[in-house]
Amino acid sequence: MDGLLFGLELSYWQASLLRVLGVLVAVILPAGGFVYVFLFKMMSFMQSRLGPMEAGPYGSIQLLAEVGKFLQKEDIVPERADRRLFFLAPYIVLASTFLLLVVMPFGPDAYFANLDTGIFLALGLSSVSVIGVLIAGWASANKYSLIGGLRAAGQLIAYELPLVLAVVGVVIQAGTLNLQGIVAAQHQGEIFGFAGIGNPFVLTQLVGFFVFLIATQAELTQPPFDMPVAESEIVTGYITEYSGLRFLLFFIGEFATAGAFAAIAATLFLGGWAVPFVELDDNVMNVAGPLVLFGKMMLVGFLIFWVRFTFPRFREDQLQAFAWKYLIPISLVNILATMVLKVAF
Amino acid sequence: MPKPKIPGLFTGMRITFGELIKTLFPRRGILTLIPAPSKGAVTVQYPHESESPAPRARGVIALKEENCTVCMLCSRSCPDWCIYIEGHKTKAPPRRPGGKERTVSALDRFDIDYALCMYCGICVEVCPFDALFWSPEYEYSEPRLADLLHDMDRLAEWMETVPDFEPYEAGSNAKVRKVPR
Numbered sequence: 001m002d003g004l005l006f007g008l009e010l011s012y013w014q015a016s017l018l019r020v021l022g023v024l025v026a027v028i029l030p031a032g033g034f035v036y037v038f039l040f041k042m043m044s045f046m047q048s049r050l051g052p053m054e055a056g057p058y059g060s061i062q063l064l065a066e067v068g069k070f071l072q073k074e075d076i077v078p079e080r081a082d083r084r085l086f087f088l089a090p091y092i093v094l095a096s097t098f099l100l101l102v103v104m105p106f107g108p109d110a111y112f113a114n115l116d117t118g119i120f121l122a123l124g125l126s127s128v129s130v131i132g133v134l135i136a137g138w139a140s141a142n143k144y145s146l147i148g149g150l151r152a153a154g155q156l157i158a159y160e161l162p163l164v165l166a167v168v169g170v171v172i173q174a175g176t177l178n179l180q181g182i183v184a185a186q187h188q189g190e191i192f193g194f195a196g197i198g199n200p201f202v203l204t205q206l207v208g209f210f211v212f213l214i215a216t217q218a219e220l221t222q223p224p225f226d227m228p229v230a231e232s233e234i235v236t237g238y239i240t241e242y243s244g245l246r247f248l249l250f251f252i253g254e255f256a257t258a259g260a261f262a263a264i265a266a267t268l269f270l271g272g273w274a275v276p277f278v279e280l281d282d283n284v285m286n287v288a289g290p291l292v293l294f295g296k297m298m299l300v301g302f303l304i305f306w307v308r309f310t311f312p313r314f315r316e317d318q319l320q321a322f323a324w325k326y327l328i329p330i331s332l333v334n335i336l337a338t339m340v341l342k343v344a345f
Numbered sequence: 346m347p348k349p350k351i352p353g354l355f356t357g358m359r360i361t362f363g364e365l366i367k368t369l370f371p372r373r374g375i376l377t378l379i380p381a382p383s384k385g386a387v388t389v390q391y392p393h394e395s396e397s398p399a400p401r402a403r404g405v406i407a408l409k410e411e412n413c414t415v416c417m418l419c420s421r422s423c424p425d426w427c428i429y430i431e432g433h434k435t436k437a438p439p440r441r442p443g444g445k446e447r448t449v450s451a452l453d454r455f456d457i458d459y460a461l462c463m464y465c466g467i468c469v470e471v472c473p474f475d476a477l478f479w480s481p482e483y484e485y486s487e488p489r490l491a492d493l494l495h496d497m498d499r500l501a502e503w504m505e506t507v508p509d510f511e512p513y514e515a516g517s518n519a520k521v522r523k524v525p526r
């Protein structure tokens with residue numbers, strides 16, 4: 001990690017302030033975009049509805065109305081709840097999301113932190129949210145919350161494995177854990193000697209891409225993997241007792257994490273902020289890179305939410321069996337094949 | 346050779362995607378690629394455009410005042426007692442000259458409290474004199490709860506909106522009912 005940030009020589013506090021503000025924007029904008037474009041509009045169109053139409057043109061400021069609604073709701077805390085932990089839980093979940101985006105590269109010089117083991121840190125931080133979820137389930141003093149929290153923990157741990165194993169294939173092929181390095185490897189790669197469009201790893205790591213997407217779906221506890229919040233069985237799982245602002249934080253956390261995972265998937269498999277035919281260190285990419293990455297994120301988000309709106313919920317045991325019996329062996333075979341091919345070519 | 350079976354997973358995704366495209370790009374010809382979800386979706390943007398309910402929709406109960414005999418059957422059969430009826434006996438002129446004066450019942454009050462009504466339609470079913478009918482009219486909300494108690498005149502106004510009965514199936518021997526106009 002060098003001392004530069006956005007190509008500027010900054011003191012520590014300046015860099016930290018920039019990181020905090022930048023990550024705030026990088027979390028809130030994609031989360032809002034995802035909720036509006038996918039949850040409000042795409043889902044409605046898939047059900048032949050219109051979605052929100054009244055707040056702003058085509059309901060575009062509906063999100064502000066929703067936030068206002070949640071802010072004015074009564075903040076209810078159960079009598080027997082562990083108050084301090086109850087208040088802490090949503091912030092832990094949200095913090096893991098915010099930290100995820102710290103390591104994301106948005107351009108040759110547009111990054112918050114360029115770590116040698118960026119993807120490793122990202123995957124490690126993504127599992128911190130499990131702790132927040134468990135705390136929420138335990139501190140609510142509610143049986144449904146506890147069951148939901150335990151289900152979430154079991155699910156997140158089970159799907160963390162295929163997630164990491166799917167990434168290992170990419171790391172082997174790129175030969176680095178650094179996210180900038182992975183982007184560069186895809187940009188400079190070639191397909192059977194044809195170097196035109198680089199080599200986005202979605203082509204060679206197609207299996208890994210799909211395993212990663214499925215595992216992401218489960219990590220986000222979205223349908224069809226939403227047993228932790230299965231409303232017909234356990235009310236809303238670990239967020240049953242949360243209301244008002246704290247519920248809003250969980251809600252933001254869910255969609256911001258969707259955005260963060262979409263960004264990771266776009267970086268690992270779709271070439272990140274780089275565009276074919278444009279030099280990697282071109283200064284234009286510092287401005288265009290974030291937009292390119294956002295476009296690729298929307299593409300991945302579309303896949304994630306398309307699946308979300310199509311399939312009904314799995315059963316709890318089916319979910320676990322799916323992870324341990326299918327996804328993990330598939331991703332192990334994928335790693336093996338990648339290793340063999342990497343050595344062979 | 347049988348067609349290869351597409352797994353249900355992909356069929357489901359094809360259907361949702363198809364619905365998305367159908368809603369987003371409903372137009373044909375040169376305008377195909379311009380999104381027009383307001384035309385594609387089945388949603389009716391209610392306050393801006395009015396909905397046309399099905400002719401037999403249970404919107405509101407209309408009263409044909411002249412047919413009511415104050416028999417109280419509807420009031421007694423109402424599960425939540427939302428019908429208030431008052432009447433008195435009065436003399437009507439004889440049917441034939443030189444005959445005896447008839448005793449008839451006149452309606453003083455016929456109120457339905459739509460704050461209580463649960464639209465079960467038992468009163469309409471039970472009325473033997475064709476005085477109560479379903480109307481698809483739905484725009485009668487009130488800012489105050491108490492104003493939902495609609496009286497005889499209001500109920501009679503809705504009589505105009507009652508649609509004709511649908512014709513029976515061919516070969517039916519049931520007596521054809523008509524809405525009194």
